Amino acid sequence: MLNFSSDYTNGAHPDVLQRLVETNGEILTTYGSDRYTEAAKTKIRAACSCPDADIYFLAGGTQTNLTVISGMLGLCAGVIAADTGHIALHEAGAIEYTGHKVMTVPQHEGKITAEALSACLAAFDADENRTHMPYPGMVYISHPTEYGTLYSLAELEALSAICRAREIPLFLDGARLGYGLASRRTDVTMADIARLCDVFYIGGTKVGALCGEAVVFPRGNAPRHFFTMVKQHGALLAKGRLVGVQFDALFTDGLYLTISRHAIDLAEELKVILREKGYRFFMETDTNQQFVILQNGQYAALSEKVALSYWEAYDEHHTVVRFATSWSTTEEDLAALREIL
């Protein structure tokens, strides 16, 4: 069946797989100490313009979020997130399981605005009961967001300035970072992110890898004992090469961006098709995820012909669904979809 349900129904990008095959016979040291992992780090440092960055490779997004957040929060601290943030909604309470509150602020197009962040911090500061409350210890944003939207450079700069003034880290979840960087309507670069955030991760699972996310502490600012924390959270791969080799491939000759651009090109075509066919967009987005509002009956009927992702109930009679492209989506897929819609 035609599949637009997500960007992780495919395997690895052929070039990534090829590198796994080529290096498979080699004997390599373990736990991320191998030369491919080292090479991948070097390439990512260059891509971020951060020669001193500390880089760690983990297997998946939730794992990365919980390890980074619990590793950087103080004991009574909470993490501020949009109420639609992945950590607030769809990670099975993983952050709370590490002992910390997710402090939600209302989202705007999936984003935290500087105004909302300032208001949240000011409300905390003004609250005479604040010593009986978790204090804000980190800000978590997704870029692209869970709705596929993007922060502008000005927006990122504003959030970063607020965090720095308060000396709390800004953490950017880049599960789909490639699709954000490759968007036709972004002014944010990887170097900007590295400059403005205190930690972020570059998603591999949804952008060409079988698994793997690269955590970047841009100024060598990983918490002490972070390696042991990764182990403690069950997030340390014995064969670290598995992720190291894949990221080495993704950051060779710009593959990460190249394949992301392909997904964006097809997403732009997808938008045209959806618009032509009269679909109602839930939100305007410029990355590889497109959200539309379907009548429930229409959703059921369409689901028999094309795999989509349920996103959320819109109202009693309508559902928000997601169409996603990826590096592996083809023009044929789009043509077939056009037929169906």
Next chain:
Amino acid sequence: MLNFSSDYTNGAHPDVLQRLVETNGEILTTYGSDRYTEAAKTKIRAACSCPDADIYFLAGGTQTNLTVISGMLGLCAGVIAADTGHIALHEAGAIEYTGHKVMTVPQHEGKITAEALSACLAAFDADENRTHMPYPGMVYISHPTEYGTLYSLAELEALSAICRAREIPLFLDGARLGYGLASRRTDVTMADIARLCDVFYIGGTKVGALCGEAVVFPRGNAPRHFFTMVKQHGALLAKGRLVGVQFDALFTDGLYLTISRHAIDLAEELKVILREKGYRFFMETDTNQQFVILQNGQYAALSEKVALSYWEAYDEHHTVVRFATSWSTTEEDLAALREIL
């Protein structure tokens, strides 16, 4: 200074103190195995009409909430609470520290309505991503609520029915239970609470004791190993007599209700005074806490003459403040307050 800031600025009720003094010279067994603790349990079982109830005495409210909630929730379960619930706001993230999400629903007068609860549960059940989410494992309500309001018997019955249909426990935080039971406009008795809830606690700290809360599992349904859980959470008093003797006194000859009624009588007078003086109520309540909206300047001025509690910001220019009576408030206090207002 005149003090209406809270119901725990006083010491113990004289009768409670007297019992501590009378029993002080006795050698008693420890960790709650003494005869006064046993007597208190017997009296509470009678007051609840629950001959099989398991009863535990802890020192304070947050401690009780975190021990009960973490002791009854499954690993991935969250606890549903009003967004103004004490566990959601003013317990420093204690529930999250035990690894569980507080799943908030919008409050109505500080209460969870049956509609809001049903909607929350239905939304969870309908969410196709629900296996990636914490599941609702308990419902937490306060009675009186944090705003001093009360559930009606019909409201409690409705919530209880929903919880039983779903087989999740209903937990009632009775930090100020006495003031709720003694209200002039309630149709809810202690026996009703015991019948409709799966666990609740009878607050002592705010109703005549120096410290102490009585946790009641009405049908002998304490979790296995609950005593050890209490110890594990640091909530087991070596001299269990401290709380046992106080509750024995509070549940002798109806003292708990008698002193609560006194607070309610004065609260009703307080309401009259506030109304006469033209104060604007934030919410209509029938218990010992009264919330009014003050201009910020008025709040500052008034605070120099009478101790009040800051509750929350109302808007930029106004603050919600609390006046509380207790078993120790006097007619003279009210007369003096009337002078000041």
Next chain:
Amino acid sequence: MLNFSSDYTNGAHPDVLQRLVETNGEILTTYGSDRYTEAAKTKIRAACSCPDADIYFLAGGTQTNLTVISGMLGLCAGVIAADTGHIALHEAGAIEYTGHKVMTVPQHEGKITAEALSACLAAFDADENRTHMPYPGMVYISHPTEYGTLYSLAELEALSAICRAREIPLFLDGARLGYGLASRRTDVTMADIARLCDVFYIGGTKVGALCGEAVVFPRGNAPRHFFTMVKQHGALLAKGRLVGVQFDALFTDGLYLTISRHAIDLAEELKVILREKGYRFFMETDTNQQFVILQNGQYAALSEKVALSYWEAYDEHHTVVRFATSWSTTEEDLAALREIL
């Protein structure tokens, strides 16, 4: 029945109770902000010769241990304790519940020797797998120990030097500190403890109070947000006066030491009696707890006449039991015991 089972079967020391009674009618601010709590802090600072000490009052020992330890340990850090340490054995896994490993070292008379500590640290440092292990982040000792033994000043200095060289805090559990300071064979003062430790607590529950322990950070070195941590752990008493008033009494006119000395005097007499009657000591101790080895039958028979504490199995046929004196033990108690033995 005659009772030597523990030092917390009694109520409050009469002078302590008297202060609770005298202050009961006062309206006081809450959560430890009252003037008696402040006065108690001032007196404790003087007793420790630590004018800058941060002091917090909690209700009980396990609660204090878990709050202090989790508040000071890094995420992957463990706490080193003697394998007979209270946190390792009899706190229901409270430390593990906060996420940290108790790293045990073999005890000598209930104590950690400098040699054992150095060996433990050296073994960690030499272990090539140490990044896959929790790292030593604190040293926990009890003084008196769980067996009633005491560190000498030289021993404490040696442990302190090791901890400072490694920059990990030394935490002294003083649940029975009074009985240690009042021992006839100690060269350790409260000022020594304050000088050599990074945090310690002065036990109230077992030395004259109904409940309460005073946590001292001698150089104003409480972790940031420690007040909120206390709240988060359910350890913040709403009526902070309950513990504040008691410690104010205990540290007025040297009451704490005076009553401890009484217990020591009687413990010395108890030792003479036990020796005369041919009892076999499990360990030589100079504080208020005396441990002897009884045949199991003898233990059962004796238990019918005098309350003792089971301590641990010695072998298949023998049991280690504890006789404890306290500030409330009388000469008459000892005379009666002599009759029975």
Next chain:
Amino acid sequence: MLNFSSDYTNGAHPDVLQRLVETNGEILTTYGSDRYTEAAKTKIRAACSCPDADIYFLAGGTQTNLTVISGMLGLCAGVIAADTGHIALHEAGAIEYTGHKVMTVPQHEGKITAEALSACLAAFDADENRTHMPYPGMVYISHPTEYGTLYSLAELEALSAICRAREIPLFLDGARLGYGLASRRTDVTMADIARLCDVFYIGGTKVGALCGEAVVFPRGNAPRHFFTMVKQHGALLAKGRLVGVQFDALFTDGLYLTISRHAIDLAEELKVILREKGYRFFMETDTNQQFVILQNGQYAALSEKVALSYWEAYDEHHTVVRFATSWSTTEEDLAALREIL
């Protein structure tokens, strides 16, 4: 450099890699719902003779241990393990991080004996302070153990009988299960393990896979919400196919056992070589790991020519090191090693 340091310095077994390559182009459903994962489960159920088994695929060993253990333990429960058990030593305190104590018993050849287990349980039951202690809630064993030794069928049956009598689960960590099953001196089959344990995992990472472990609940006895727990612990792979495909390959045509047997054949040759060369074995083992005691100087010298694993200090002058074979070790490797030794 010649490498005998571990069984995870290689990539995937060629047949496993081949399946990843062949299936890479397919669009598959996510989070373990794909057909290869389903096929792998079916084959594992057959290999275990457990048609009703619940099976989950996770990425690595520590992750599996912490998810299974925290998912099955009650709140105050600890897990009994040998003091050399992986969870007790080399998982960075991961179990404690989930809130549970690892209760160690002395090991014999890396194993828990029935006697040691019975003694531990009897001591707990006899301890009059046991309600102040974590209770034994699970038994964890490794097969092969961390020293490469194996339980006999009689030993496993004895442990299982003790666990069942007490109604606590027996969990077998099979990180290297293949090498245990393929040993020339074992009478334990996979079906025996499934019959005698309540949960176990079949290690992939060290036996032919790039990553992945298969958790088996043999009688359909997975805890409720276990899928969500896996997500909560960050252990749910978005592309579940990554592990599913690999296990499908490993359990096709007996590959798992075939390649394990190869490692065992070479380990037997390795033992002959080590014995011939006069090396002193730390323990007699019949699986793919061989531990010998080297003088520290000898260890340093040898390490320049062949990669070995440091295991532990033996004494001041000697070190225990590990030689490991795997499915990828060759006769040429052994010949080269013979030259060097």
